[in-house]
Amino acid sequence: MKISDIFKNGIYKKNSIFIMLLGLCPTLAVTISLFNGIGMGISVLAILTMSNILISLLRKIIPAAIRIPAYIGIIAALVTIIEMLIHAYIPSLYVSLGIYLPLIVVNCIILERAESFASKNNVLHSAFDGMAVGLGFSFALILISFFRELLGTGTVLGFQVLPASTNMLVMILPPGAFLTLGILLGVINHYLNKKKEELENE
Amino acid sequence: MKKNNIIGTSLLLGFITAILAVSIFFVNSITSPIIAYSEATQLKFYYQEIFPxxxxxxxxxxxxxxxxxxxxxxxxxxxxxxxxxxxxxxxxxxxxxxxxxxxxxxxxxxxxxxxxxxxxxxxxxxxxxxxxxxxxxxxxxxxxxxxxxxxxxxxxxxxxxxxxxxxxxxxxxxxxxxxxxxxxx
Incomplete structure (x- = not known):
């Protein structure tokens, strides 16, 4: 397997949010500001890479019968460690991510990568796969939270860009998350379908 | 699954979780004083703002x-x-x-x-x-x-x-x- 293929798959061909629609709960909940989106994306990226490395290292030791509890244990421990580190060193991010930080434990992307990739591939490839999928996830969160923050509060990373009169409050409320995600999914799928048709017509 | 196999895998799972618990304990012992310290200084800062x-x-x-x-x-x-x-x-x-x-x-x-x-x-x-x-x-x-x-x-x-x-x-x-x-x- 080529490393470039791993990155292509993780970032756009099998993007966890836009293509596979995995891990939507934190995606919808934390994307009220770009700061949150970046913070959540990087946290998942770090946890996913580390869990992939650890699970790949232990893949020959962990018997198939106990693999799920072992994976969940490893992921939960990593998330707890990251949570404590963020609480100690970036308290503002800890406060704004709130409950969604510990909930990374049950983010299905991480368990999915452990089960379908890290448990079958070597450490190097697993590490790259964790990074690639994490980057794809971060990219999606950043895109969604950028539009929501811009349209909802007229700011980008807290800096005012649009006048307050153009704010659409609904964008930072829960319905705005569904609207943004839906429109982005529509645009992306339209583009992908067009590409597919072009390939078929040739 | 054979009986000794069950015991073996249980022990292995216990061993894995024990290692995880120890690593969490280790990180916590580093971060908890930092967290307590930063919360205390933050509160003191707010105290100052009210009663300087x-x-x-x-x-x-x-x-x-x-x-x-x-x-x-x-x-x-x-x-x-x-x-x-x-x-x-x-x-x-x-x-x-x-x-x-x-x-x-x-x-x-x-x-x-x-x-x-x-x-x-x-x-x-x-x-x-x-x-x-x-x-x-x-x-x-x-x-x-x-x-x-x-x-x-x-x-x-x-x-x-x-x-x-x-x-x-x-x-x-x-x-x-x-x-x-x-x-x-």
Whole structure:
């Protein structure tokens, strides 16, 4: 397997949010500001890479019968460690991510990568796969939270860009998350379908 | 699955979780003093903003003491040259989407609110988050402690964030009540 293929798959061909629609709960909940989106994306990226490395290292030791509890244990421990580190060193991010930080434990992307990739591939490839999928996830969160923050509060990373009169409050409320995600999914799928048709017509 | 196989895998799973627990313990022993220190300095900074240049002493902490209302997290005194000038109440109430933690400073001599600061909240940006702004918080200045505060009556709510406004008002009322019962002379 080529490393470039791993990155292509993780970032756009099998993007966890836009293509596979995995891990939507934190995606919808934390994307009220770009700061949150970046913070959540990087946290998942770090946890996913580390869990992939650890699970790949232990893949020959962990018997198939106990693999799920072992994976969940490893992921939960990593998330707890990251949570404590963020609480100690970036308290503002800890406060704004709130409950969604510990909930990374049950983010299905991480368990999915452990089960379908890290448990079958070597450490190097697993590490790259964790990074690639994490980057794809971060990219999606950043895109969604950028539009929501811009349209909802007229700011980008807290800096005012649009006048307050153009704010659409609904964008930072829960319905705005569904609207943004839906429109982005529509645009992306339209583009992908067009590409597919072009390939078929040739 | 054979019997010794079950025991073997159980032991292995126990071993894995034990290693994970030890690593969490190790990280926690590094981070917990940092967390405690940064929270304490942050609170001290807010104390300074309400009663500048005083000495502060925590006289009630809900971790150990339970006799006050559960909304009161801690009470500290501010004193100048050994004489108590005011009380600082750290309280929390549930807002719209998060716990709203606020610090309320009460002057002892004239029993008036000196300042209210919302120290922690993750309410809706643009609505509930405006509760940290002076426009809302300045309304509490100089209120007497025997006054019952109420949204619409003597406090104007934040537009579109009545629940958050109520939460802060309740925090202030709890503190004023406790002050009247215990420290008013």
């Amino acid at each position: 240049n005083s000495e502060y002493e925590v006289i009630y902490n809900s971790d150990k003491d339970k006799e006050k209302s559960p909304n009161i997290l801690s009470v500290a005194t501010a004193s100048n040259n050994g004489e108590i000038v005011g009380y600082l109440y750290l309280t929390y109430t549930t807002g719209y989407s998060s716990d709203v933690v606020s610090l309320i400073g009460i002057n002892k001599a004239d029993a008036k609110v000196v300042k209210v600061i919302v120290t922690k909240q993750t309410e809706t940006p643009g609505l509930g988050s405006l509760s940290t702004q002076p426009k809302f918080l300045d309304q509490f200045l100089d209120k007497l402690t025997n006054e019952e505060l109420k949204v619409k009556d003597n406090i104007t709510a934040i537009t579109g964030a009545t629940i958050t406004s109520d939460a802060v008002v309740n925090s202030v009322n709890v503190s004023l009540d406790d002050f009247n019962n215990n420290y008013l002379n």
